Amino acid sequence: MMLSGEIAARITDVVDVADLVTMLHMSADWLARDEEELTSLDQAIGDGDHGRNMRIGFRAVLEELDSIQVRDPDLGTLLSYVGLTLISAVGGASGPLYGAGFTAAGMVLSGRRRAGLPELTVALEAACQGIARRGHCYPGDKTILDTLQPAADALKTALAGGSPLGAALDQMREAARQGMASTIPLQARRGLAMRFGPRSIGHQDPGATSCYLLLDALVTAWMQRHT
Numbered sequence: 001m002m003l004s005g006e007i008a009a010r011i012t013d014v015v016d017v018a019d020l021v022t023m024l025h026m027s028a029d030w031l032a033r034d035e036e037e038l039t040s041l042d043q044a045i046g047d048g049d050h051g052r053n054m055r056i057g058f059r060a061v062l063e064e065l066d067s068i069q070v071r072d073p074d075l076g077t078l079l080s081y082v083g084l085t086l087i088s089a090v091g092g093a094s095g096p097l098y099g100a101g102f103t104a105a106g107m108v109l110s111g112r113r114r115a116g117l118p119e120l121t122v123a124l125e126a127a128c129q130g131i132a133r134r135g136h137c138y139p140g141d142k143t144i145l146d147t148l149q150p151a152a153d154a155l156k157t158a159l160a161g162g163s164p165l166g167a168a169l170d171q172m173r174e175a176a177r178q179g180m181a182s183t184i185p186l187q188a189r190r191g192l193a194m195r196f197g198p199r200s201i202g203h204q205d206p207g208a209t210s211c212y213l214l215l216d217a218l219v220t221a222w223m224q225r226h227t
Helices: 004-012 017-033 035-045 050-070 075-089 094-108 117-135 145-160 165-182 192-200 206-226
Strands: none
Touching: 017 035, 017 050, 017 075, 017 206, 035 050, 035 192, 035 206, 050 075, 050 094, 050 206, 075 094, 094 117, 094 206, 117 145, 117 165, 145 165, 145 206, 165 206
């Protein structure tokens, strides 16, 4: 017979739809807050619109979120909705890349209302693969993937080591932060930044930065609701 404490532990050691909705609201707030920083980063090695595009994209996500929630979506449906919205609302390369990542993760979590560490690990790796396919990019190319792939790898390590979800998410966030910072000394090999050649060295990638904000929002949202 399962004790009530054991049931509670099982329920809190998952990411659920409410966590994801909280994360989306937080992401929209943080992207609006940091729009100028993202714009400044993109002005150095891009066309200077990343901050604006991400703010617009997540505002579009929130504008339709209530109507989506009325349909009582599972995690996969909600992630796929976010992906399709970003593809249509975000200009430049970031919309298709983030769209590919969210929809790939959504396919993995289709039909699930809760996801534990094993499912999250598979979903984040699928997001990496979706972005890699769409952008023809690899870690080290100075892109979103330089943040996301270390985060996915950290979840794999945490899963193999038997970490609880909270600790695993903390490890994921730190790996993402380090991945974001690792783009500074890199020369861009994909995207608009590639045009700058050696001049792209010394600048943090804006896409890697917005990716860190999204992952940080996921962890923060989960911590607020479950700890």
